[in-house]
Amino acid sequence: MKRLFLNFFKVLFFLIFIKTAHSNADEIYNLGKKVFLEAGNCAACHMLADAESNAMVGPNLNEIRPDIQRIIMTVRNGIGVMPAMEGVLTDQEIEAVAHYVSIAAEQ
Numbered sequence: 800m801k802r803l804f805l806n807f808f809k810v811l812f813f814l815i816f817i818k819t820a821h822s823n824a825d826e827i828y829n830l831g832k833k834v835f836l837e838a839g840n841c842a843a844c845h846m847l848a849d850a851e852s853n854a855m856v857g858p859n860l861n862e863i864r865p866d867i868q869r870i871i872m873t874v875r876n877g878i879g880v881m882p883a884m885e886g887v888l889t890d891q892e893i894e895a896v897a898h899y900v901s902i903a904a905e906q
């Protein structure tokens with residue numbers, strides 16, 4: 800009986816853990832999408848199906864499928880005509896938009 804009780808708590812904690820881990824991830828993803836569409840203005844230059852943007856100034860993100868580190872570097876420092884966003888976006892916004900694009904570009 801005691802064992803059953805312990806197992807019950809293990810399962811309960813596991814579920815709570817999954818739930819919080821999951822909702823944190825969703826929050827970052829949603830913030831990233833917002834940055835993509837608003838403060839970061841990425842949608843003005845890049846095609847990304849999930850964001851319903853069709854701009855073709857920069858590369859189609861669904862085609863190049865950049866990983867998260869590459870996006871963070873590019874957004875911080877800029878590349879070619881793409882402006883550097885360090886100081887324009889906060890570190891948290893840069894990380895969120897990179898998280899979002901790295902996932903959304905795969906879809």
Ligand code: HEC
Nearest residue numbers: 839840841844856857858865869870873874878879880881
């Ligand atoms: C003014 C237009 C413009 C805006 C705004 C813009 N980009 Fe870009 N982006 C470009 C162009 C142009 C390139 C290609 C530059 C080159 O290769 O010379 C590029 C390249 C990239 C690359 C590929 C870098 C590589 O390693 O080849 C990524 C990833 C990227 N942009 C993400 C973003 C994100 C995320 C945002 C929003 C925070 C954003 N861009 C905003 C124009 C823009």
